[in-house]
Amino acid sequence: MTTPKFAPGPAGAALRGLPRTDRLVEAADQAGMVEKLGHGAVLEAVRAELDRHRAAVLAGDPCPSPEAIEAGLLDRLREDARGSLRPVVNATGVVIHTNLGRAPLSDDAIAAMGRAARGYTNLEYDLVAGERGDRYGHAEAPLCRLTGAEAAVAVNNNASAVMLALAALMDAPPDRSGGGEAGVRPLAAPGRGEAEPGLPEVIVSRGQLVEIGGGFRIPDVLRRSGAALVEVGTTNRTYLRDHEAAVGPRTRILLAVHRSNFRLSGFVHDTPLEELVDLGRRRALWVVDDLGSGTLLETAPFGLGIEPTVQERIRAGADLVCFSGDKLLGGPQSGILCGTREAIARVKRHPLMRALRVDKVTLAALSATLAHYERGEALEKVPVWRAIAAAPEALEARARGWLAVLGAAGAGCAVRPSRSAVGGGSLPEVTLPTSVLALPGPPDALAARLRRGEPPVVGRIEEDRVVLDPRTVLPAEDEALVAAVRAALAV
Structure with a gap:
């Protein structure tokens, strides 16, 4: 009115x-x-x-x-x-912070994006042959070398990757030459002469029907992809026999889902991927593995527990492994599908592929990020892994350096031990030792002043004090952070 x-x-x-x-x-x-x-x-x-x-x-x-x-x-x-989308200093200690844009990119990835955006590129042009080329090939070769997959493709996020994988593999079973079990009826494409009408079915363990951030739920994805969900097992224990008993004439896919943002502990059993792959081979079914964040590096050496790597899941024999490009990989927002030539070929031919494909700038950043892994420099060059690998002593020294630069303006500030989180739906409940700069004063008002500064600084409130964690503050941001703290404390 x-x-x-x-x-x-x-x-x-x-x-x-x-x-x-x-x-x-x-x-x-x-x-x-x-x-x-x-x-x-x-x-x-x-x-x-x-x-x-x-x-x-x-x-x-x-x-x-x-x-x-x-x-x-x-x-x-x-x-x-100033614009609504602004750079911020992430002093929360949450390495993969979904609300703050997840993974920051490496300098090489940023430079590659600039080169791709500045003018024309050979996105879909073969410079040698002088004819139309393959836009997906720019990232496919390094993905295959790094993971051991036969083929690969990138889309705009992992939710899209999972939906596309399910939709693309619904119409027909895989070509298991010489496989199958005696007496098992071959699967027909839905609506093409199938004896028993109904939607094609995807079997998934009840304990893996997860919801992640933004209300993304596995059952909803299955419905949107045109499949019927078949739940097997119980919340805490699912066996191979549960999957075997559920296989019917309309079964198309065996789906494994990583519980990215929560843990089950105690009396728990999951069907190993290798057993699902064996069942898929015997019954001519696709096996799709939603790995969630995904990682190309071993996580245990950094105190993060044991997470399956993409390479391990490919070796286990999954037809498709889906994972994020902007979480533990440390690249731009993307969803990556790696797997067999047959499965990836079906994905590339599916009509949804054009709607979900990534642009030249994303492909440039992804290719540059993958190059860090191929050169063995991910720990030094990829910001996510640089933050994860940061030594506690170095973090303490950095926090004390902030305090020293603040001088008299930092009266009442203190450096104290704390814990950082990986975040982003990755490795729930896993934290890393750090040191933080604790600021004096009413925490809510102080946090608000820091957020309104230039640049905005986002910290966390811990034990009724605003604390700033150096683990997630980029090296070039130290001076700006100290200036923002000095201004906020002076009010």
């Missing part, structure tokens, strides 16, 4: 004291805001500002002076001019 511009009595007199629209637009123009934001955006902001003050006056609040209204408007326009 539009706020009335005029009203009788004292409120009407107060409303007539509001500055004119053209005066505020002119003030914004003189401050350079029209040039930065455009006339339409400034006019919209002016009208919104005036509407806000009209509503407040009609509610009984006093009307600010025209000068105060103009100053408030310009403050808001300057904030808008």
Whole structure:
């Protein structure tokens, strides 16, 4: 409902004291805001500002002076001019922070994105043959070398990868030449002469029907891909015999799902992937492994427990392994499918592939990230792994360095031990030793001042104090962080 511009009595007199629209637009123009934001955006902001003050006056609040209204408007326009998507300093200690954009990219990946974005590229052009080329080949070769897969392709995230994998493998069974069991009826594509009508079926353990961030649920993905879900086993224990008993004439896929963001412990049993692969070979079924975050490096040496690597799952024989490119891989947002030539060929031919494919900039960043692994320099060059591998002594020294630079402005600050989280749905409940800079003062107000700074600094509240964890602060951000802390403490 539009706020009335005029009203009788004292409120009407107060409303007539509001500055004119053209005066505020002119003030914004003189401050350079029209040039930065455009006339339409400034006019919209002016009208919104005036509407806000009209509503407040009609509610009984006093009307600010025209000068105060103009100053408030310009403050808001300057904030808008910064843009809504802004760089922040991640001092939370959460290495893969979903709300802060997950994995920061390496310098090489950023440079590769710039080169790809700056002009034309051979995205789908074969420079040797002088004809149309394969856009998927840019990342496929290194993915195959690193994982041992026969073929690979990248899409826009792992949720897409899983959905595409299921949708692409529904129509027909794999070619298991010489395989199958005697007496098992060959599977027909749905709607193409199948004796028993109904949706094709995907078998998954009840203990793996997970929901991850953003409401992404495995049962929902199955429905969207055109499959019927068949749950087997119990929440905590599922055996091969449970999968075998559920195989029927409409079964197409055996799906394994990594419990990326929670743990089951105690009286627990999961069907090993190798056993699912054996069942898939015997019964002409696809085996799809949703590995979630995925990793190409062993995690145990860094105190993260034992996580299956993509290479291990490929060696186990899964037809497709799906994982994220922007979590433990440390690359751009993407979902990666690695597996057999037959399975990947079906994925590439599926109509959804065009809707879910990645662009040249993402492919450039992904290829540059994979190159770090091939050169054996991921621990030094990939920011996620550099943060994970950071030694506790180095982190303490860095936090103490911040405190020393703060000098007198850091009165009341202290360095103390704490724990960092990996985050991003990866390795739940796994933390790493760190040291943090604890700041004095009311934590909520101080955290808000840090977030409103330039650049914004996001920390965490621990034991009623704002703490800043050096594990996730990039090396080039130290000076900016110290300046932001000094400004926030000075208020």
